[in-house]
Amino acid sequence: MKVYVPPIKCQGIKTKLVPLILANVELSGRGTWHEPFVGSGVVGFNLRPKRARFSDTNPHLIRFYDAVRTSDITPQTVREYLEREGAALAREGETHYYAVRDRFNRNHEPLDFLFLSRSCFNGMIRFNKNNGFNVPFCRKPQRFSAAYITKIVNQVKYVWEAAQLREWTFKCRSFEESIQDTSEGDFIYCDPPYLGRHVDYYNSWSLDDERRLRASLEKTQARFILSTWHSNRYRRNPALETIWAGFNVVTKEHFYHVGAKETNRNAMLEALVMNYTPRCTKEETGKPEQLSCV
Numbered sequence: 195m196k197v198y199v200p201p202i203k204c205q206g207i208k209t210k211l212v213p214l215i216l217a218n219v220e221l222s223g224r225g226t227w228h229e230p231f232v233g234s235g236v237v238g239f240n241l242r243p244k245r246a247r248f249s250d251t252n253p254h255l256i257r258f259y260d261a262v263r264t265s266d267i268t269p270q271t272v273r274e275y276l277e278r279e280g281a282a283l284a285r286e287g288e289t290h291y292y293a294v295r296d297r298f299n300r301n302h303e304p305l306d307f308l309f310l311s312r313s314c315f316n317g318m319i320r321f322n323k324n325n326g327f328n329v330p331f332c333r334k335p336q337r338f339s340a341a342y343i344t345k346i347v348n349q350v351k352y353v354w355e356a357a358q359l360r361e362w363t364f365k366c367r368s369f370e371e372s373i374q375d376t377s378e379g380d381f382i383y384c385d386p387p388y389l390g391r392h393v394d395y396y397n398s399w400s401l402d403d404e405r406r407l408r409a410s411l412e413k414t415q416a417r418f419i420l421s422t423w424h425s426n427r428y429r430r431n432p433a434l435e436t437i438w439a440g441f442n443v444v445t446k447e448h449f450y451h452v453g454a455k456e457t458n459r460n461a462m463l464e465a466l467v468m469n470y471t472p473r474c475t476k477e478e479t480g481k482p483e484q485l486s487c488v
Contacts, residue, residue, distance in 0.1 A: 198240050201272075201308060201349040202255060203317045204233040208385060208421060211464060212240050214446055215383070218472050220417055225379040228416070230372035231386050232364070235259065238383065239353060245361045249372040252319075254327075258304040260364040262354050267304060269351040273343060275305045280338025283313065291331040299326045312346060313337050373410040382411070382418035389422070389433055401433075408437050417470050424465035434465060442468045 197212045208215065215237055221227060227243035229235070232250045250256055261267040282290045291313055298306035307327075311319060314329040322328045356362070365372075369386070376382055386407060387399035411418055420438070423431050424445045434443065444466040466472070 197236075198352050199349060200234045200236050200239055200353065201346055202234050202258060202311050202319075204319050206385070206388065207234045208236055210448060211421070211446065212237055214444070215419060215421070215466065216241055218419060218444065218466065218468065219381060219383075220470065221381040222379040225381055225416075226376070228372055228376050228380060228382045230369035230382065230384055232256075232259070233385060235353070237385070239356065242356050242360070246363070247372065247375065248362065248364045249367050249369070251366065251368060253366045254302060254304070254307045256364045256366040257302065258307055259353065261304045262350060263357040263362060263364060265354070265358075267350070267354075269347045269354060272305070272308070272350045273347045276309070276338050276343045276346060279309050280343060283337060284335050287335040288331040288333070295327055308346075369407060370410050373414055376414050376416040378415040380416035382414065382416050384411070384418060384420040386420075386422075389431070404433055404437055411469070418468065420467040422465050422467060424463040426462050431465070434467070438467045442470070442472050444468070444472045 195213050195216075197209055199209055219241065221241075221243060225245070227238055227241065227246040229238050229246070229248045230250075232238070232248040232255060235248060238246055238248060248256075248259065258267070279290075279294065286293075291310075294306055294309055297303070298310060310327055310329070311317065313332055313334070315332050316329075318329045320327070320329050369384070373382060384407065386403070389399060389401065389404045407420075411420070420441075422433070422438070424434060424443070425431060445463050446466075448462050448464045
């Protein structure tokens with residue numbers, strides 16, 4: 195399947211895992227899709243459910259996507275903004291990048307957040323203890339070419355058009371509040387920071403957070419899929435045998451690229467934890483040799 199890539203990219207984005215996740219989603223026609231950790235939104239945006247509640251503790255993600263939903267941000271305003279700021283970046287280089295970063299940390303404008311996420315180092319989203327965006331410049335002053343701007347505009351257009359035709363909401367709230375808002379017939383997709391791996395989320399993620407997430411999901415009458423990691427060449431995720439014991443698990447190998455060197459191409463066995471029987475067929479996964487249900 196063709197996978198739509200959203201305008202905001204986050205660490206651990208599930209672009210390559212979307213076909214496997216969606217192949218296992220079981221959402222009733224009257225149910226609502228819930229994402230307590232919306233991040234980039236890549237899974238829900240590709241599913242395009244009729245009703246969805248996207249949540250996150252990062253207010254900047256929510257502010258951006260809600261502005262798209264309400265048409266405060268449109269494809270045209272994104273084009274005009276990126277053409278203007280991209281030209282300034284080309285003239286002034288990193289001086290302009292850091293000026294926009296300072297401006298964003300004062301005013302929290304959603305379009306500045308988009309600019310930073312597409313011109314910062316390695317596309318990272320990271321905040322310091324004072325909740326200030328602190329990722330350095332990517333060192334590419336000519337970042338916003340005409341083709342690149344059009345690509346981002348089309349990514350925004352995809353979300354904007356979908357949100358106009360569907361009952362979507364975006365809320366800044368805890369995962370507990372989001373999960374409590376569910377009912378039978380709904381579906382929850384959870385993509386929390388990976389325990390012991392991702393430490394640069396808007397809020398940190400601890401063992402206690404993972405346990406609280408388990409407790410919340412145990413209470414829901416909705417079906418859910420949780421994304422996490424199973425193992426790599428060095429170690430296994432102990433939470434699968436402790437915190438998430440008793441649930442069904444599907445695994446698939448996935449490669450992460452950090453930097454440009456081949457030596458930084460690292461295999462990770464991804465895991466999907468579910469509270470129902472998974473569907474694992476050749477037609478739905480595409481690469482059955484890389485898939486297993488455990």
